[in-house]
Amino acid sequence: MPSQRKAPARTRNGGAEDRVFNAILDAVLDHRLVPGTKLKERELAEIFGTSRGAVRGALTRLGHSLLVELRPNRGAIIANPSPAETRELFEARRVVEAALVERLAKTLNAKQIAELRAFVAEEQKAYARGDDKDGKRRSIRFHKLLSEMAGNATLDRFLETLICRTPLLALAGSGRVAYCGAHEHRQIVEALARRDAGAAAKCMAAHLAHIEGQLTGASAPQAPATLAAALSPA
Numbered sequence: 398m399p400s401q402r403k404a405p406a407r408t409r410n411g412g413a414e415d416r417v418f419n420a421i422l423d424a425v426l427d428h429r430l431v432p433g434t435k436l437k438e439r440e441l442a443e444i445f446g447t448s449r450g451a452v453r454g455a456l457t458r459l460g461h462s463l464l465v466e467l468r469p470n471r472g473a474i475i476a477n478p479s480p481a482e483t484r485e486l487f488e489a490r491r492v493v494e495a496a497l498v499e500r501l502a503k504t505l506n507a508k509q510i511a512e513l514r515a516f517v518a519e520e521q522k523a524y525a526r527g528d529d530k531d532g533k534r535r536s537i538r539f540h541k542l543l544s545e546m547a548g549n550a551t552l553d554r555f556l557e558t559l560i561c562r563t564p565l566l567a568l569a570g571s572g573r574v575a576y577c578g579a580h581e582h583r584q585i586v587e588a589l590a591r592r593d594a595g596a597a598a599k600c601m602a603a604h605l606a607h608i609e610g611q612l613t614g615a616s617a618p619q620a621p622a623t624l625a626a627a628l629s630p631a
Contacts, residue, residue: 413445413448414454417452434474464476487608498594504547517579520536520539520582521580588600
């Protein structure tokens with residue numbers, strides 16, 4: 398009987414931890430939480446109406462994804478990559494994603510090609526109707542989808558960390574498009590459909606270089622008025 402009473406508590410805590418984790422992740426992707434923003438356990442617990450333990454668990458997970466810097470005795474902040482880290486991140490992405498598309502060009506089947514073409518078409522529709530939020534999410538997801546299709550679990554996990562880190566570089570208020578959208582993605586897909594591994598790798602490298610170039614020299618983001626406001630999707 399005691400074990401039955403404890404189980405619901407763990408379930409509730411796990412659900413609360415997921416809620417905090419996803420809310421912070423969404424706020425980073427939407428540029429509502431900018432690099433350097435302080436994340437105080439007590440304040441977050443009050444905002445989400447949950448325990449500090451659930452908040453601490455969520456921040457730890459975000460730290461593993463490199464979205465949050467966990468500073469001993471000083472709390473957590475949204476990570477703020479330096480220019481050197483930015484260069485290193487894109488260098489790593491170019492190496493990993495070139496290898497993934499070269500692998501994928503040899504293994505891609507007709508169903509996967511159709512799925513990628515449909516995905517890019519939906520991505521283009523999102524941008525065309527002015528839904529940049531949905532478009533950017535799809536632009537991020539495109540790279541992860543390629544990685545999953547390539548079938549190398551180790552590279553997929555590594556790339557996921559790099560992809561999570563990238564939105565921190567797309568600074569809010571920069572006036573720049575941080576993700577290239579569907580046009581360059583379509584070029585990559587068509588190179589894959591032709592089984593042209595070399596062309597797919599070159600397209601991917603050029604695409605990532607384009608994104609990096611857009612971010613270079615972007616203006617500094619403005620901090621949110623309050624943490625609660627930043628974590629509200631509205």
